[in-house]
Amino acid sequence: MKVIQHTASRTTRGKNLTIVYGIHDFPVGNILVALTAEGLCWLGINCDVAKLHENWKGAELVEDKAATTKAAREIAKLWPDSLHKLSIPIVLYGTAFQLKVWKELLHIKSGSTVTYEHIARKIGKPKAVRAVGSAVGRNTVSIVVPCHRVVNKSSDRINYGWGPAIKKALLKGEKVA
DNA sequence: ATTTACCGTGCTT
DNA sequence: AAGCACGGTAAAT
Structure with missing residues (x-):
């Protein structure tokens, strides 16, 4: 699994960033899957868009379920044992x-x-x-x-x-x- | 059983 | 700029 890292604080991350998201089924509840151009940047459980927005202040959020379906399906398929094989990079913004x-x-x-x-x-x-x-x-x-x-x-x-x-x-x- | 000290971050003064 | 509450833990009261 590829990991992309960015240094940012909670208040600065999301600047000049476009994020597409969609809500999908998962065994333990719904998951909100969010992607940047680089990869998977957010996965929330039973999560609403407000929460996503809270954590990515300044980002442009675009709902596009079709765009996140592939990622969501792969996550559901690989869980619980094989998530390290995820083909989509994960994108980490943090200190x-x-x-x-x-x-x-x-x-x-x-x-x-x-x-x-x-x-x-x-x-x-x-x-x-x-x-x-x-x-x-x-x-x-x-x-x-x-x-x-x-x-x-x-x-x-x-x-x-x-x-x-x-x-x-x-x-x-x-x-x- | 409660208090105290230590750590980093984001929110509130 | 300073204070405070946390998804913790051990050690001293």
């Missing part, structure tokens, strides 16, 4: 820290989970656990960048941007207890 965290997520194998602490250590900032939590939560390409595979060390709490139920459903689909 240097966020990009590090998100790339680290891509190394987690389907069916396994890691803790926030583990990621923090991997990127060389063992004390930035909490910051890692923020970064994981701001991932723009859920499912493909597997933010749902990051769990609390003492799994008594489950947090997830798209709702705890979705996180559980995703992990269940990937055969995690």
Whole structure:
């Protein structure tokens, strides 16, 4: 899977960018798939356009379901085990820290989970656990960048941007207890 | 059981 | 420019 990276903050990303999007079926709910000219830049679960707009301020949003169908179908077909084979590049816009965290997520194998602490250590900032939590939560390409595979060390709490139920459903689909 | 300290980011003062 | 709340965690009260 090809990964294209851009350094940007949440407030600057989307400038001079045209994004086409469409909403499609997926096993755990609807997904909103959004593409730039470069590739897949956003994947939201049960997500509406307002949310997309919030995260891509300044971008021109164009609904075009036909344009996103191919991507959506491929994602549904490859999930849960083979998303790394995705033929469409994923496009990440984030701060240097966020990009590090998100790339680290891509190394987690389907069916396994890691803790926030583990990621923090991997990127060389063992004390930035909490910051890692923020970064994981701001991932723009859920499912493909597997933010749902990051769990609390003492799994008594489950947090997830798209709702705890979705996180559980995703992990269940990937055969995690 | 509660508090405290640490990290980076975006929102509110 | 400064303060604050987070998708965390361990250690000291």
